[in-house]
Amino acid sequence: MSDNINVPIRMLVFTSPDCYACPDVERIVHKHVGTYYSDMCHISTIDVQQQPKIAEKYNVRTLPTVMIDDEIVLQGLVTESDIRDLLWQQVTGSMMDREESFDARKETLLTISKNSFDSLLNEDFIRPNIGDYIHVGVMQQMMVSLVALDKLVPQLLYQAGKDVGLYGVGTYLMITLNPNIGTEFRAKERFEEVINGLVKYFSDNETINIPMKLADSAKIVKIKDDLAILRITGLASACGAPFVGEPLCHFSAGEMAGITQALTGKDCIVHESKCIGLGHEYCEFEIHVSDEPISRSQRESKEEYIVEDRSQHFQGILHDISRRLHESFISPKDVFNRGNISNEVHFTKLQQAIVNIKMADPFSGALLYAAGRQLGIFGPGRDILQRYLEDENYSWPLTLDQSLHVLNKFFHFGMMQAAKERADVKIIEEDGVLKVRIFECAMSSGAIDSGTTFCDFMAGYIAGRIQILTSKDCIVNETKCHGLGHKFCEFEISFVE
Ligand SMILES: [Zn+2]
Numbered sequence: 001m002s003d004n005i006n007v008p009i010r011m012l013v014f015t016s017p018d019c020y021a022c023p024d025v026e027r028i029v030h031k032h033v034g035t036y037y038s039d040m041c042h043i044s045t046i047d048v049q050q051q052p053k054i055a056e057k058y059n060v061r062t063l064p065t066v067m068i069d070d071e072i073v074l075q076g077l078v079t080e081s082d083i084r085d086l087l088w089q090q091v092t093g094s095m096m097d098r099e100e101s102f103d104a105r106k107e108t109l110l111t112i113s114k115n116s117f118d119s120l121l122n123e124d125f126i127r128p129n130i131g132d133y134i135h136v137g138v139m140q141q142m143m144v145s146l147v148a149l150d151k152l153v154p155q156l157l158y159q160a161g162k163d164v165g166l167y168g169v170g171t172y173l174m175i176t177l178n179p180n181i182g183t184e185f186r187a188k189e190r191f192e193e194v195i196n197g198l199v200k201y202f203s204d205n206e207t208i209n210i211p212m213k214l215a216d217s218a219k220i221v222k223i224k225d226d227l228a229i230l231r232i233t234g235l236a237s238a239c240g241a242p243f244v245g246e247p248l249c250h251f252s253a254g255e256m257a258g259i260t261q262a263l264t265g266k267d268c269i270v271h272e273s274k275c276i277g278l279g280h281e282y283c284e285f286e287i288h289v290s291d292e293p294i295s296r297s298q299r300e301s302k303e304e305y306i307v308e309d310r311s312q313h314f315q316g317i318l319h320d321i322s323r324r325l326h327e328s329f330i331s332p333k334d335v336f337n338r339g340n341i342s343n344e345v346h347f348t349k350l351q352q353a354i355v356n357i358k359m360a361d362p363f364s365g366a367l368l369y370a371a372g373r374q375l376g377i378f379g380p381g382r383d384i385l386q387r388y389l390e391d392e393n394y395s396w397p398l399t400l401d402q403s404l405h406v407l408n409k410f411f412h413f414g415m416m417q418a419a420k421e422r423a424d425v426k427i428i429e430e431d432g433v434l435k436v437r438i439f440e441c442a443m444s445s446g447a448i449d450s451g452t453t454f455c456d457f458m459a460g461y462i463a464g465r466i467q468i469l470t471s472k473d474c475i476v477n478e479t480k481c482h483g484l485g486h487k488f489c490e491f492e493i494s495f496v497e
């Protein structure tokens with residue numbers, strides 16, 4: 001894979017168990033992709049009976065349907081030679097698009113990264129009204145729900161982190177934290193200084209005015225030649241997490257790889273060998289550098305799409321995180337095991353991950369939406385909604401007007417505000433359409449016009465909450481966003497007939 005196309009092209013195959021043409025088309029697509037494009041493409045099979053929302057989002061009514069990026073390329077019964085020709089045409093087209101969009105993604109990343117630099121060192125807040133921290137629980141809810149939905153996500157997060165490390169301003173921050181990196185030119189010693197810098201980067205430290213609060217502490221377990229092992233305690237992406245069965249800190253691993261690669265000039269891969277998500281007490285990262293190009297094993301990404309029990313397993317984990325999030329506001333106990341630092345993390349870390357995956361893989365918008373919607377329907381806070389509903393003497397199911405009224409109160413509820421995912425919520429009516437407007441949203445604040453919205457998770461969350469209040473299936477579309485050059489995010493609500 002060329003350097004610019006470091007995220008595979010997403011191919012979606014929509015099928016259903018009772019579709020007679022699907023198995024053939026699916027087999028041929030797998031055969032051709034496996035033979036000619038195995039490094040470049042990732043196939044996700046979507047059973048429309050299990051994932052009706054995703055089929056609905058792409059308006060898929062014929063089976064089988066094959067999509068590349070956001071475009072339908074094959075539909076219905078087609079011959080093998082048709083499939084071969086179309087794949088060739090579409091994959092090459094998509095590769096060229098990626099080359100172009102890579103520059104836009106780099107520019108957006110650099111802006112977000114510069115914003116965070118100004119926030120950290122110059123106390124120039126990106127979100128003037130609520131400040132630049134979010135609760136770690138918010139970050140974990142979003143990350144875990146994404147990982148739960150799709151097997152490609154770990155790889156996307158790793159790559160997002162790596163690009164942030166390579167093209168962001170993390171390298172300048174590293175030199176600020178450890179000036180020796182800038183003066184050491186002997187290869188082996190320089191690698192050691194970079195690792196020393198990473199220790200400071202991931203520790204709560206005073207060099208920075210507004211600390212990132214990425215983790216409680218970090219230390220070197222081992223450093224020898226081309227390998228270093230870094231142990232991190234209280235890392236925001238995993239602290240306090242229950243047993244998940246897989247590592248959770250893909251973005252941090254990728255960021256370490258990108259920063260190390262940029263500062264040593266050597267190829268670098270990072271493997272998270274221990275993680276709180278795997279039942280360990282801390283996270284541990286093996287950092288390998290080499291003068292030769294090295295490739296990371298990507299076993300995970302080769303696996304198939306979602307399975308039922310996996311989503312149930314993750315439902316439990318999400319419930320646990322949400323419960324802790326709630327508990328952290330009412331109890332003085334350190335429920336996220338963060339040691340000396342609070343339950344906050346600089347919001348740009350979450351933003352860098354979300355923005356990067358959204359721009360690299362258009363399908364991630366649908367995944368983020370689905371994840372947010374799940375949390376909206378099944379997540380905590382339903383008791384609060386119920387209380388507001390009773391306060392207003394509304395009888396369930398509510399009208400859209402009523403449910404927005406309740407939702408607005410819910411969004412201003414102290415605990416929701418304290419998580420600092422967003423600053424303010426306004427419900428407005430324009431040309432007879434009801435809209436939800438959100439200011440200083442954690443996913444997009446400070447981003448430049450990048451030609452796309454970034455808050456699909458929030459849109460899904462609003463859809464889920466409205467659905468439980470109105471008992472009607474609804475669709476929420478983000479029409480304004482920082483990612484489109486606006487100063488706030490706006491969501492339009494419509495119902496499925
Ligand atoms: Zn971890």
Ligand SMILES: [Zn+2]
Nearest residue numbers: 444455481489
């Ligand atoms: Zn937005």
